[in-house]
Amino acid sequence: MNGPDWGDVVATALVGTQRRTLPAGVGRPGEDPAEALLDAAGTLTLYRRAGFRARAGLTVPEPAPDDSGIPLVAWAAAARAADLLAVDAAGYGTSNAVPVRDADGRLELLAEWLGAVHDRRVPGELLPALLEIARRHRALRPLVAAAGGSRAAWLARQRPEWAFLDATAADAHDASGARADDAQGWELGSIGRRVGILTAVRRGGPEGEQRGRDMLADVWPTETPDDRAALLGTFATGLSPADEPVLEGALDDRRKEVRIVGLDLLAMLPDSAYARRMTERSTACVRIVGGRIQVVPPSACDKAMRRDGIVPRPPAGVGERAWWLEELLTRTPLRVWGEPEEFLALPVTDEWAAVLRRGLARAAAGQRDPRWATALTGRLTEEVAAGGRPDDRLLLEALYDALPSDALSALAVGVLRRGLAGAAAVGVEHVLELCPRPWPEPLAEAVFGALDDLGGRRSAGWRLAGLCELAALRLPADTADRATRMAAALPSDDPMSSIVGRFADTLRFRHDMLAELA
């Protein structure tokens, strides 16, 4: 079109026709310049809109690997996942299709959904939301990587924020040892990928362990502190006395993160110089004399103790010497004290009994020693149930972490039989939290028994709510019918009715969800 230039028209309009003459080709003599400019601009705008041309020369993208041969999950299953993924900016669920309100519960349902996908394809439109949720919740990453398949991996490579998936997938891949010789990944990969590679190398028996040490020694001086800590952490795989010099070296690192990784790994080596140092210190403080335990806590926290990870400043309300003793015991190999039952049966000076028990319990939890944890749990449960201090309950909960799963279930069944009030006092919810899911049959029975027991007892409402919330997510989904009957049996004006109703609805939701994915 041979007409006025659009750029001139816009420039004139910006400055105003009273200050600038009209561009060439606009207006006729005698016409109001402002009207003439608007007319020209109208014509040009339409001309430009109607004449819009596609831009040539764009690059057609590289497609994702073809996954059309893999069957899709059922539509109902995909719609349910979309409901689970619908969250607002604060991560709070927005879809009323999901009976669970809190974010943690939704994540748990989503994890269950992802775990049931198996060898099917998740529709593409769900993947961005899945990647976003995996970005924020590390625990979901392997599940998202597995369920998302090759398309999720392709998608994650398009956006830097989703690069974690590559590392997650590499980890999963390296579990088979296939990528241990990925020299390029080791040189240039993300830290997640390099951790995966080093872990794979360490899996290769004594030879691999040596190679891992060499690889780390080569790069050690040039790594950032965070990367040093992450890479050193891989020594948990195939940890052996041969790693001790490296770990001892890490204790002198400038950065605390690295020192902590070194300490934790050294504490896992029972014959290390570190373990010997801690044993020496502890046995100097705690001695068996004439069938009694005599306790003389340390009188100072010297530089060597601090290097070995003893925190010199006690928390508020704890004496310095008691704290140092507790710290020493926590880091001393438990086998120093012999058989747990025998040692714990010995009488102790009253003054130090609590400190000793606390130190041993922290050691049992930290060293994941099931025998000591079991022995200490039994004793502490009795004391806490009889009205112990609140921090004893926290300690008890730390011990639960070290119990093997069958012991946990048995423990939970035991405390639930005493009724919900007593069970709550010893932190039954924490035990239940740790029990393997879905809960085994005897535990499911005990939970329903406890719920039946509570029917109509209003005072127990808040306990019922907590138990119902957890049980709704952890009971086997095929108990949905039983829960529905239980809910139906409550009169609708019963204050428990809505709690038990939601419990039943959640189990029904899971039941339907798993049926869709079966």
Next chain:
Amino acid sequence: MAETTTVTTVWTTDQVMALAPDSSAQRAARGLAGDRVWLETGLSAADDIDPTLWGLCQGSGSTPYQTAVDLTEPAFKCTCPSRKFPCKHALALLLRWSSGSVPEAVAPSWASAWQAARAARANRATAGPVEDPKPGSRAGGRAPVSEKAQARRADRIAAGLDELDRWLADQVRAGLAGTGKGGAAWDTMTARLVDAQAASAAGILRRTGAVLGSPERLLGELARLHLLVGGYRRQEELPDELAASVRMRVGVPIATETVLAGAPVRDRWQVHGVRDEIEDQLTVRRAWLRGAGSGQPLIVLSFAVAGQSLPVDLLPGTEFDADVCLYPGGQPARALIAKRHAPPERMHFVAGGAGIEDNLRAHALALAGDPWLDYWPMALDGVCPVRDGSGWALVDADGFGLPLDPAAGEPWRLVAVTAGRPATITGEWSAGGLRPLGVWADERLVRL
């Protein structure tokens, strides 16, 4: 799962929830969707009446509530005293249906009586003068006005537009560089147009406020308004269709019955996308339809003020056999759904799909008939999203690209669905670029 064979279950739980008037009704419905309160439920699909969902719900009273939903419209009935519409019982019943737990069963007498009464009303409506037909079409439903009143209104509009034209010229005379700062004067002009009953022109001016940062867009919009004023003054000289477009864009109202009196157009109408926009406390829903047989694009508008819910009878990815009536003027034509012949079903293909070039050509033709169109529906075949500089574009096999509207955000869902392969994508084209609304994948239209 129970079988719901006659009607394709096209509603997801979330779509059901979108019907709820507010979030407390959603929560209440969620609580009622379990097995506890429903004594009996069923889906009846006899030949002579529309598919009807019915149930008996035990409320707080001694007699259970009778709840029924006609899935075609949808329409609701419940004997509960709630003033919310639809009530929690109707929503809960739909939830149960969408989760597949409503079996097929013959409707009890109270449910068939309701349907019979509705059918009788509908017959009266078609025979005699039309009442406001249904909630879905309350948009544009206006009572007929006398000739005198019409003349008064025309004068008022003309005066408002004259004032607008002087104001536009003033802006250009003084320079647009200053216009961006004059927020109050802007609002005054908009309010003046509302008073003058030139509601649509007021809407254009209000929306223009959003592009103050871009002198090109700003000048373009002001110039189009100027063109609109000129068109309104000369409407007698314009071709009928263009004159009708002018009146529509100015905001001259058209009575619903005038539209429904026009010749109906029957087709299988596919819903290619739905988009909501909030304009001055009013939510405007644009539903883009396309005839499966004719390929004709249509727009169905609905409006809701704060707190009101919008109808969800047009679900993207579905198609329905219906008669529609068209408003005069405007591109694409605005439609009212006059009569549905069957409940919606899932789409099996995307009608009217074409390449980038053909879609742009259709847009250019539409602009010739309605220079004030802001949005144009596109159905693009064989394209996929790709990064283009700081933005995104849809690219075809030959490397031609159509920019995506940056205001729509990064198109990750679209990227994930297409996976780098060409697909058919539906969307709205505007001066900002294309906003994708749907993509065809795995034999269905994925809503974006």
